[in-house]
């Protein structure tokens with residue numbers, strides 16, 4: 632399909648986390664790895680992609696100015712139309728980003744700024760999937776056996792491994808679906824969600840399709856992940 636026939640897709644790049652599990656002196660997405668801040672890698676991939684029309688960067692309130700000059704201007708990201716403050720939890724940051732989407736007839740792609748290895752191939756696969764399903768997430772088959780474990784740390788059940796996928800970002804939805812799902816979520820008193828697909832599953836009952844991400848598309852969460860990211864970047 633020609634690019635001009637395609638619906639516009641807005642990216643929300645999440646960068647308002649504090650990186651507590653990594654415990655560096657600043658949020659992990661701003662640590663320099665391979666000569667650039669981690670956030671710069673996925674940001675540049677989104678900037679270059681013909682599939683993305685607008686980028687919304689959601690950052691800590693205290694980092695807005697720094698991100699504007701040291702990231703957006705340094706990497707000449709002309710698609711970034713808004714650098715906005717996030718919330719305490721990831722879902723709050725997504726909600727704040729959704730308020731700045733211009734193309735309400737199109738798609739919204741949500742990506743973790745702490746996942747530096749986004750590629751055009753992943754974006755292509757995601758876009759093709761969202762065109763068919765309206766809601767999709769990147770994932771990969773689990774290489775390990777997964778067990779649900781009780782509070783006493785005894786194994787309770789072992790789901791068949793060929794049905795277990797670990798879920799990544801990007802997660803892509805039609806704007807109306809994700810906006811309504813988040814609007815409904817935020818009415819709740821108790822909120823326990825760890826990704827955007829969960830919000831859609833819970834609040835709309837819609838099935839979310841999983842498409843192939845990449846085993847390289849890791850999220851930098853702990854210090855070991857930073858070492859892995861460094862190795863991947865050196866191999867590039």
Ligand SMILES: Nc1ccn([C@@H]2O[C@H](COP(=O)(O)OP(=O)(O)OP(=O)(O)O)[C@@H](O)[C@H]2O)c(=O)n1
Pocket residue numbers: 645646647648649650651652653658660689717718719720721722724742743744745746850851852
């Ligand atoms: N309130 C939050 C929390 C997370 N994120 C973003 O969501 C992504 C995935 O979150 P995670 O790895 O959990 O990052 P942190 O919240 O920073 O990590 P931690 O839980 O260790 O503090 C990251 O790009 C992070 O910046 C966000 O925008 N707003």
Ligand SMILES: C[C@](O)(CO)[C@H](O)COP(=O)(O)O
Pocket residue numbers: 721743798799800825826827850852
């Ligand atoms: C959205 C996500 O990256 C999918 O793997 C993940 O759930 C984020 O979780 P975290 O608790 O913010 O690390």
